[in-house]
Every structure is written in structure tokens, then in C-alpha cells.
Amino acid sequence: xxxxxxxxxxxxxxxxxxxxxxxxxxxxxxxxxxxxxxxxxxxxxxxxxxxxxxxxxxxxxxxxxxxxxxxxxxxxxxxxxxxxxxxxxxxxxxxxxxxxxxxxxxxxxxxxxxxxxxxxxxxxxxxxxxxxxxxxxxxxxxxxxxxxxxxxxxxxxxxxxxxxxxxxxxxxxxxxxxxxxxxxxxxxxxxxxxxxxxxxxxxxxxxxxxxxxxxxxxxxxxxxxxxxxxxxxxxxxxxxxxxxxxxxxxxxxxxxxxxxxxxxxxxxxxxxxxxxxxxxxxxxxxxxxxxxxxxxxxxxxxxxxxxxxxxxxxxxxxxxxxxxxxxxxxxxxxxxxxxxxxxxxxxxxxxxxxxxxxxxxxxxxxxxxxxxxxxxxxx
Amino acid sequence: xxxxxxxxxxxxxxxxxxxxxxxxxxxxxxxxxxxxxxxxxxxxxxxxxxxxxxxxxxxxxxxxxxxxxxxxxxxxxxxxxxxxxxxxxxxxxxxxxxxxxxxxxxxxxxxxxxxxxxxxxxxxxxxxxxxxxxxxxxxxxxxxxxxxxxxxxxxxxxxxxxxxxxxxxxxxxxxxxxxxxxxxxxxxxxxxxxxxxxxxxxxxxxxxxxxxxxxxxxxxxxxxxxxxxxxxxxxxxxxxxxxxxxxxxxxxxxxxxxxxxxxxxxxxxxxxxxxxxxxxxxxxxxxxxxxxxxxxxxxxxxxxxxxxxxxxxxxxxxxxxxxxxxxxxxxxxxxxxxxxxxxxxxxxxxxxxxxxxxxxxxxxxxxxxxxxxxxxxxxxxxxxxxxxxxxxxxxxxxxxx
Numbered sequence: 001x002x003x004x005x006x007x008x009x010x011x012x013x014x015x016x017x018x019x020x021x022x023x024x025x026x027x028x029x030x031x032x033x034x035x036x037x038x039x040x041x042x043x044x045x046x047x048x049x050x051x052x053x054x055x056x057x058x059x060x061x062x063x064x065x066x067x068x069x070x071x072x073x074x075x076x077x078x079x080x081x082x083x084x085x086x087x088x089x090x091x092x093x094x095x096x097x098x099x100x101x102x103x104x105x106x107x108x109x110x111x112x113x114x115x116x117x118x119x120x121x122x123x124x125x126x127x128x129x130x131x132x133x134x135x136x137x138x139x140x141x142x143x144x145x146x147x148x149x150x151x152x153x154x155x156x157x158x159x160x161x162x163x164x165x166x167x168x169x170x171x172x173x174x175x176x177x178x179x180x181x182x183x184x185x186x187x188x189x190x191x192x193x194x195x196x197x198x199x200x201x202x203x204x205x206x207x208x209x210x211x212x213x214x215x216x217x218x219x220x221x222x223x224x225x226x227x228x229x230x231x232x233x234x235x236x237x238x239x240x241x242x243x244x245x246x247x248x249x250x251x252x253x254x255x256x257x258x259x260x261x262x263x264x265x266x267x268x269x270x271x272x273x274x275x276x277x278x279x280x281x282x283x284x285x286x287x288x289x290x291x292x293x294x295x296x297x298x299x300x301x302x303x304x305x306x307x308x309x310x311x312x313x314x315x316x317x318x319x320x321x322x323x324x325x326x327x328x329x330x331x332x333x334x335x336x337x338x339x340x341x342x343x344x345x346x347x348x349x350x351x352x353x354x355x356x357x358x359x360x361x362x363x364x365x366x367x368x369x370x371x372x373x374x375x376x377x378x379x
Numbered sequence: 380x381x382x383x384x385x386x387x388x389x390x391x392x393x394x395x396x397x398x399x400x401x402x403x404x405x406x407x408x409x410x411x412x413x414x415x416x417x418x419x420x421x422x423x424x425x426x427x428x429x430x431x432x433x434x435x436x437x438x439x440x441x442x443x444x445x446x447x448x449x450x451x452x453x454x455x456x457x458x459x460x461x462x463x464x465x466x467x468x469x470x471x472x473x474x475x476x477x478x479x480x481x482x483x484x485x486x487x488x489x490x491x492x493x494x495x496x497x498x499x500x501x502x503x504x505x506x507x508x509x510x511x512x513x514x515x516x517x518x519x520x521x522x523x524x525x526x527x528x529x530x531x532x533x534x535x536x537x538x539x540x541x542x543x544x545x546x547x548x549x550x551x552x553x554x555x556x557x558x559x560x561x562x563x564x565x566x567x568x569x570x571x572x573x574x575x576x577x578x579x580x581x582x583x584x585x586x587x588x589x590x591x592x593x594x595x596x597x598x599x600x601x602x603x604x605x606x607x608x609x610x611x612x613x614x615x616x617x618x619x620x621x622x623x624x625x626x627x628x629x630x631x632x633x634x635x636x637x638x639x640x641x642x643x644x645x646x647x648x649x650x651x652x653x654x655x656x657x658x659x660x661x662x663x664x665x666x667x668x669x670x671x672x673x674x675x676x677x678x679x680x681x682x683x684x685x686x687x688x689x690x691x692x693x694x695x696x697x698x699x700x701x702x703x704x705x706x707x708x709x710x711x712x713x714x715x716x717x718x719x720x721x722x723x724x725x726x727x728x729x730x731x732x733x734x735x736x737x738x739x740x741x742x743x744x745x746x747x748x749x750x751x752x753x754x755x756x757x758x759x760x761x762x763x764x765x766x767x768x769x770x771x772x773x774x775x776x777x778x779x780x
Contacts, residue, residue, distance in 0.1 A: 056469055062462050178558075178589055185743070191558075191591065192456045192481030195488070288458035292481075295457060335423075336451040338437065344423050344452055 007368050015365045022361035023323075026354040033353065038342060045334055045342075045350075052333020053326050063325060065218035065287070068225040069280060071321040073296075073303035075225075075232050075314055076276035079269045081304075082236065082312050083249045085151070089162025091300025092169035093143040093274045095293075097136035097281025099173050102196065102291035104132040105208030109197040110184055117203035128208045132282050140278020141271045143169065148270030152263035166300070174293050195289045210286035221283040228276065233314040245269055309358060323358070327351045411444015414474065414667040417467035419460060421479035423452035426592065427636045428617045432478040432501070432655055439659035456481025464489035468496045474666040476501065476659065490514040497666045501655065502562075504739045504763045506674045517658045518762035519678035522569035523710060524651030524685040526717045529573020530706055531649040531690065531699045532611055532633045536578045538696035545610050550578060553604025554585045555597050555614040555621045559778055561736075563587075565757060565764035566615045569717050570633070571773055576722070577702070584609060586776040594618040603776075605630050622647060631694060638689040648695045650688045657682045675762040680707060718755035723770040730755075735765040 031042030053063045073090050080087040108114045108128045147161035177187050187193045197207045213219040236242040244265050248255045255262050277300075284295055302324060310316030331347025334340060418436045422429045433450060440448050449472070454463050460482045467475050468489065474497045477486050483503040490498040490511050499515045500506070506516035532552065539545045552574060556563040571583045584604055588596035597620025601612050605628050613633040614621035619642050625632035626643035634643075634650035658678055665672045678684020690700055709715035720730050734745035737760045749756050749765070757766050769775070 056466070058462070058466055058469055062466075194481065194484040198484055198488075290457050290484075292455060292457045294455045297455065332451065332453070336449045338440075338448060338450060339446070 003370050004367050005370055007366060010365055018361050018364050019358070022357040022364075023354070026357035029357070030350045030353050033349070038340075038346070040340060040342075045340070048334050048337060048340070049326070049330025052330050052336075061216050061218045063329065064222050066325045066329065067318070067321045068218075068222040069284060070299050070303060070306060070325055071317055072221075072225040072228060072280040072283070073277060073299055074306035074310075074317045074321060075228055076273050076280065077303050078232070078307045078312050078314065078317075079236065079242075079245055080273045081307055083245045083266065083269055085148070085266060085270065086159045087144075087147070087162050087270065087273055088159060088301065088304060089143065089147065089165045090273075090277050090303050091296050091298070092162070092166035093140045093277030094281040094284070094296045094300055095166075095173055096143045096169040097140040097278030098285045098291060098295055099169070099176070099281070100135035100139035100278070101132040101208075101282040101285040102193075104128060104135050105196045105285065105289075106186065106193075107184070109202075109204040109207050111204075114207050115203040119203075121206060124204075124207050125209075125211070129210065129286070132208060132286060133279065136278040136282035136285075137275045138278070140274040140276070140281065142274070144270040144272070144274020144277070145267065148267040152266050170293060173291065177291070177293065193291050196291075198289070208286065209289050210283070217287055221287050224279075224283060228279075229314045229318065232276075236312070236314070241265075241268070305355075323354075327354055411446070412663065412667045414445065414447075414663065415470075415472045416440065416445055416448040416663055417464070417472035417475040418448070418450040419454050419463055419467075419475065419477040419482060420450065420452045421454060421456065421482070426617060428591070429478060431636060431652065432476075435655035435659055436476070439656045439663065442656075443660060443663055445663065454482070456485075458485070460485035461488050464498065465492060468493040473497065474499065474663050476662070478502075487511065487514055497662065497672055499658075499662045499672065501658070502763055504761060507761050508738050512671075515662070515672045515674055515676065516762050517655075517662075517673075517676040517678070518758060518764070519653040519658075519684040520680075520758050521651065521653050521685055522565050522717050522757055522764065522766070523680055524653075524687060525566050525569040526573035526576075527687055527703050527706055528613070528633045528649050528651045529570040529575075530577060530702050531695055532570070532613065532631070533574040533577025533581070534696040534699045534702055535631050535648055535694070536574065536581065536611060539610065540578070547580060549608065549610055550581045551607075551609050552581060552583050552611040552613070553601070553607070553609030554583055555600040555604065555612065555616060556585055556587045557591045557616045558589065559587055559775070561767045562764045563615050564768070565766035566635075567613075568723075568766060568768070568770055568773065570613055571770075572717060572722050573706075575772065576706075581772070583773045584776055585773060587778070588616055590616070592617045594620040597621045598624045601625060602628070640689060640691055644691075644693070646694060647691050649690050649699075652686050652688055653678065654684050654686045657684050677758045677762040680710065716754035718757055718766060720750060720753055720755070723768075723772075725768055725770055727771060730768075733768065735760075735767065737761055737765050 034040055034042040034045050054060055073094055077087055077090045105128065113119065114124050143165055147158050147165060150156040150161060151158045177191065177193055179186065197204045199205060210217065210220055244260050247258060247260060248262055248265050252262050285291055306317055306320045306324060309320040328351065331351055334342055334347045335344040420429045420432055424430050424433060429452065436450055449467060451463050454460050456479055460477065464475050464486055476499045478501050480502045483500055483505055486498045486500045487505065487509055490513050494513055497513050499517060501517050503516040506514050536550060540547065554567045554570065556567055567585055574581050584607060586600045586603060588600055590596060597614060597616050597618050601621040601624035604612055611631045612621055612625050615635055617636060619639060622632050622634055622639040622642045625646045630646060631648055632643055632646045633648050635652065637652050638650050640647045658676060662672050687703065706715060730750055732748060733750045733755065735747055735749045736743045736745050737747040747760050749760065755766060758764060
């Protein structure tokens with residue numbers, strides 16, 4: 001006989017052992033599925049995934065950058081989740097932040113001051129980049145503030161509200177890209193902007209591009225997110241704000257009884273979430289040097305999963321982000337090899353299997369299976 | 380419980396080991412070109428636009444005996460395109476193709492970094508101004524295909540008139556376009572001129588959806604045109620929206636990007652499409668042999684790049700194939716020019732001069748005289764279309780895109 005009981009507690013090492021076991025198990029199931037369905041050697045498939053994400057220094061940098069962005073968005077949604085405020089608007093908050101940064105970059109490139117080749121690039125960037133950062137922080141903050149304000153004032157549903165705000169941001173970006181402004185059109189065919197300030201013949205060349213550090217443009221965003229991870233970890237764990245967030249999350253009534261102004265905490269935390277998202281948007285635009293409606297590419301939603309998988313622990317999120325990025329882009333590599341004969345859908349199946357195990361293993365961390373031994377004794 | 384888990388784990392590991400021994404023999408052919416090729420696609424096989432490229436890529440590689448190639452799908456028109464192109468170059472690709480307009484800036488960026496690698500970009504406009512020896516644009520003279528498809532549409536209209544299904548004052552056709560950009564303008568104008576070469580009284584209404592792929596908007600656009608009294612529909616967008624709307628309303632449809640006869644067995648007439656295989660073969664062969672690739676390559680009917688697919692004889696009028704063949708012969712002989720200035724007027728006047736925006740710049744400044752010898756020279760000064768004239772006889776219902 002078998003029955004399920006809730007665990008009172010579990011040591012951290014045991015929990016991680018279960019998680020590690022789940023990944024191993026997931027890989028084995030993936031291997032079996034690969035073999036049965038495609039007849040391919042699963043090792044080849046895994047090797048291809050490894051090769052695709054970590055196979056060269058360029059690939060490693062790109063992977064680091066992707067992890068950083070996903071991690072940044074996951075950090076952003078975490079305070080609100082900890083408060084049990086279901087913010088699924090990170091997608092829109094990042095996008096609107098990106099949009100604000102792009103506006104600064106685009107229109108700066110049209111101004112005579114920035115087109116003047118005699119002004120050094122460093123001076124121009126010292127003006128434009130802070131403007132981009134501030135603009136995207138403000139835009140993200142606004143996108144976070146609105147649903148929180150409505151929630152605290154009229155108790156609107158934050159899940160729907162934040163979701164809808166995603167579409168508003170998306171449509172604003174789409175509109176600007178397609179809009180054929182007579183003087184300064186954003187795009188030449190209604191679908192793409194191209195690289196901002198990319199004409200080497202013009203004085204505004206490379207204005208607003210985030211600087212390359214140590215020969216790669218990916219180091220700076222990764223470093224910013226790295227610092228942010230530590231700061232947010234400390235903020236959530238040791239600051240008064242962090243404590244208030246935790247209390248509000250546990251029970252709003254307790255928080256009220258303890259004299260915490262719940263509405264203020266909600267609004268403050270969502271503004272913070274929005275600002276971090278906005279900053280990530282700024283990093284995306286500054287590094288990618290363009291704006292597209294697929295810039296965020298669903299990572300605002302993936303971040304929700306990352307945050308949950310790591311139990312809102314910023315350090316744990318580094319691992320979850322790595323895993324998801326590895327799976328997603330490793331899968332892309334698998335799909336790109338015609339000799340494997342697989343397309344993107346198969347790679348998605350593998351990702352699905354692995355996620356299933358990882359999320360499923362939380363069950364074994366919270367509950368335990370008990371095999372009743374009493375029967376044996378009776379015999 | 381632990382024991383149970385351990386046993387399961389062991390079993391699975393053993394079976395996985397067995398799995399590994401079932402090795403797949405990789406065959407490496409000796410014949411064929413010894414060159415590695417990369418293809419970058421905006422979406423995957425689910426998009427008709429990208430499928431057209433993917434099929435051409437596979438066919439070209441097979442024909443040339445190339446085993447070592449990669450196709451990366453779902454590459455957005457952003458930084459990722461550069462990353463992918465550079466990564467392909469890192470991994471030994473000597474020719475790299477990209478299929479979407481928005482990939483251009485990123486391909487140029489990669490081309491500057493890897494001078495030994497050839498970067499070929501379909502539908503782009505900047506190769507002739509960038510002056511990079513290893514960056515190339517390609518397109519096809521698809522306006523000729525559109526014109527021929529227009530002839531099929533014109534024959535159908537004429538047959539409908541003769542049969543008394545419509546009267547002469549009902550001679551109005553409709554067109555669902557994506558954006559008001561030159562590629563689309565060039566497409567619907569050449570289609571219209573093809574129709575008008577058969578039925579001179581015809582007029583056309585055009586509506587735009589603001590998206591290259593939006594099934595609902597394309598369907599609604601086609602419905603709106605049909606309700607406005609259009610008796611035949613064609614489209615330039617990538618979904619099945621317009622063909623399926625036509626089928627449900629019983630209105631004849633001239634398609635694009637390949638046959639849509641499955642969706643519209645009772646209404647589909649013919650479709651024009653670009654076949655990229657000849658270009659891929661040409662560029663890969665040239666790169667392998669160390670020959671220069673054209674800065675701007677324009678595929679034509681002769682190169683096999685402009686194709687008409689599957690004439691649906693159940694819907695098309697009798698004599699359609701003959702009329703098309705005659706037009707092709709005239710094009711080859713140089714006696715028929717689609718954009719002959721005798722065939723159209725702008726604001727009631729025949730044109731003898733026109734400056735087009737051939738060299739891309741931010742303000743879309745017209746820079747090149749494109750009317751010579753009595754016709755508009757489309758796709759000659761660069762491969763991508765630049766015919767942007769609004770000719771008489773065509774009404775645009777909305778111009779917001």
C-alpha cells in the first residue's frame with residue numbers, strides 16, 4: 001500500500017537532491033522518447049543542445065546574455081509574487097521600458113547636437129544613455145503603478161489588468177513601427193526598424209548604444225543584472241520593505257493588524273517591479289540596438305515560471321534561468337540540423353518533458369510517499 | 380521509497396545506454412560541392428513564406444550534393460539575426476542566406492566582420508549602396524508573374540461577361556494587400572495591368588491589412604471587397620484568409636505564394652510565386668568556385684525564379700494557358716513590358732519621367748530616373764521592387780499602413 005503525506009520539512013540538500021534527480025530522470029525520459037519516436041541516438045541530440053548553447057565563446061556569451069535578461073525579468077516579478085500579487089504584466093512592462101529607451105535613442109539621432117561629428121561620442125552617450133535609463137524606468141514604473149493603483153483603490157483583478165497592459169504596450173510598439181511618420185519614419189516597410197543610428201556616414205552613428213566592455217557588448221547587461229540579483233536578494237531578505245512584502249503575502253489581515261499599510265506596500269512593490277522590468281527593457285534596446293514587437297519574445301511569461309521554480313529565491317533563479325535558456329536555445333540548435341531531420345516542435349517536446357519533471361518534483365519535496373510496512377509484520 | 384526510485388533510475392539508465400549503442404551512421408558523400416551553407420529564416424515551416432524558402436534551400440543543397448548545411452528557423456529581425464549569422468560563420472559556413480527584409484541590417488553587420496564569407500539577403504535593398512564585396516541582395520521580377528496571373532484573371536472576367544454572369548458596369552475586382560510599400564504596390568499594379576490587358580474597362584479596389592500574416596484581417600478585407608461589389612479577388616499577404624473568404628462567397632481568386640487549391644477548389648484560378656532555388660544554386664556554386672556573386676540578382680521567368688503554379692482548369696476560362704504562353708513569349712522577345720507607359724496613366728497623364736527611391740535613405744528621397752525607352756524599369760537598378768506609383772483605375776480604400 002501507498003499513501004501520500006505532507007512533509008513537515010525537508011533539509012535543503014535533500015530538496016536539491018530531488019531536483020537534481022528529477023533533471024536526470026527527465027533527461028532519461030527524453031532519451032527514450034527521442035529513440036522511440038525518431039530512432040536517433042539521444043546522446044547526439046543532447047550533444048547538439050550543449051554545442052548550441054555552450055559550443056564556442058560567442059555562444060557562451062550569447063547564452064550568458066539571455067540568462068541575464070530572463071533572470072532580470074524574473075527578479076522583477078518576484079517581489080510582487082512574494083506579496084501574492086499576480087503580476088503577469090512583465091512582458092508589457094519590459095516592452096514599454098524598451099520602447100521608452102528606443103524613443104530616446106531614435107529621436108536623439110535626429111537632433112543636430114547628436115549629429116554633429118565634432119562632439120565626441122562619449123559626451124553624446126553621457127547624455128543619451130542616462131535619458132534612456134530614466135525614461136525606461138519611468139515607463140516601466142507607470143505600467144506597474146496602474147494595475148496596483150486600481151487594485152488598491154477599487155480592488156480590480158490584477159491578473160487581468162496586468163495581462164491587458166501587455167497588449168496595450170505591444171500595440172503601442174506595433175503602431176510606432178508601422179506608423180509612417182512623414183518626417184522621421186521608424187521603419188521602411190512597416191514591420192522592422194533596423195539598427196538605430198547605424199549609418200556610419202552620419203554623425204549620430206552609434207549614439208545610445210550601450211558600450212562594449214572587454215570586447216563584448218554582453219558583459220555590461222550581464223553585470224548589471226548580476227548586481228541587481230544581489231541587491232534584490234538583500235532587499236527581500238533583510239530590508240524592512242522585504243519583510244513587509246513577506247507579511248502581506250502571508251496574510252493581508254495580519255499585515256494590517258501589524259500596522260502595515262497594505263495598499264501602500266502593494267503600489268510601492270509594483271512600481272519597483274515595473275521599474276526593474278523597464279530597466280531590463282533599456283538593457284535590451286541598448287544592447288540589441290533595435291526595437292521589434294518580438295523583442296521580449298514571451299520572456300515576460302517564462303520569467304513567471306523561473307520565479308516560481310526557484311521559490312522566489314533570487315540566487316535559485318540563476319539556475320532556473322540557465323536551465324530554461326539552455327533548453328530553449330539548445331532546442332533551436334537541434335531544429336537547425338537537417339541531418340537530424342527534426343524541427344522545432346520536437347525540441348519543444350523535449351523542453352516540455354524536462355519542465356514537467358522539474359515542476360512535478362516539487363510534489364515530492366512537499367509531500368512524501370509512504371509504503372506501509374505494517375502488512376509485512378502481520379504476516 | 381528510495382529503493383524503489385533507485386531501481387527505476389537504474390533501469391532507465393541501462394535502457395538509455397542501450398539506446399546509445401543504436402548508432403546512426405552518418406553518410407558523407409564525396410560527390411557534390413564541398414562548402415558549408417547556412418540559412419536563416421524568420422519563422423518555421425508553418426509560415427507559407429518561410430516554407431517556400433526552406434523547401435528551396437533543401438532542394439538546392441540536394442541538387443548540389445551539399446550535406447553540410449544548417450537551417451535556423453524562428454530567427455527574429457533583431458540582434459539574434461546577427462548572432463546567428465556570426466555563429467554560422469564561426470562554424471565554417473561560407474555562404475549565409477537570410478530570408479526576411481528586416482534581417483538586412485544584421486546581415487550587413489555580420490558581412491563587415493567576416494569578409495571571407497558571402498552573405499546573401501533576399502528581398503533587401505541596401506547591397507548596391509553598402510559597397511561590400513561579400514554582401515548581396517536578391518529578388519525576383521515577380522511583377523511579371525503577377526501580370527501573367529492578371530491575364531488569367533482577365534480571361535475569367537471576360538468569360539463571366541460573355542456568359543452573362545456579370546454586366547459591363549460590374550467589372551470591378553479587389554485586392555488585399557499587406558502594407559502600402561513598393562513591393563505590394565508593384566504587385567497589385569502589375570496584376571491590375573495584366574487584367575486590364577484583357578478587359579480594358581476594369582477597375583480595382585485595394586485594401587490593406589497592416590500585417591504580412593493576419594488570417595482574420597485578410598478574410599475581413601476580402602469580405603469587405605466582395606460586399607463592395609468586387610467580382611474577383613487577389614491578395615498579397617501570407618495567410619489563407621482571402622482564399623477561404625473567396626471560397627465561402629463563391630468569388631474567383633488569384634492567389635500568391637503557391638497554389639491554394641485545397642482551400643478553394645471551386646474558386647482558385649492560378650497563383651504566382653517566387654522560386655528561390657535557382658538563386659540558391661547560383662550563389663552557392665559561385666561561392667564554391669570563388670566567383671563573384673551579383674550585388675543585386677533578379678530572378679526572372681527564364682531563370683525559373685518566377686513561377687505560375689497549377690492552373691485550375693475547373694475555374695479558369697478556356698484559352699487561359701494559351702494567353703499566358705503568348706504573353707511569356709512576348710516578354711521574352713522584349714515586345715511586352717509590364718510597366719509600359721502606354722498601359723497606365725497617373726492623374727490622367729501619361730508619364731515620361733519618374734524618379735524612384737532606389738537608394739534607401741531615411742527620408743525616402745527619390746533618386747533615380749527609372750522611365751526610359753517607354754517603360755518603367757522595375758527591378759533593374761536594384762533587385763527589390765521600387766514601383767510606387769498610384770495609377771489611375773485603382774482605388775485604395777485605406778492608406779494607413
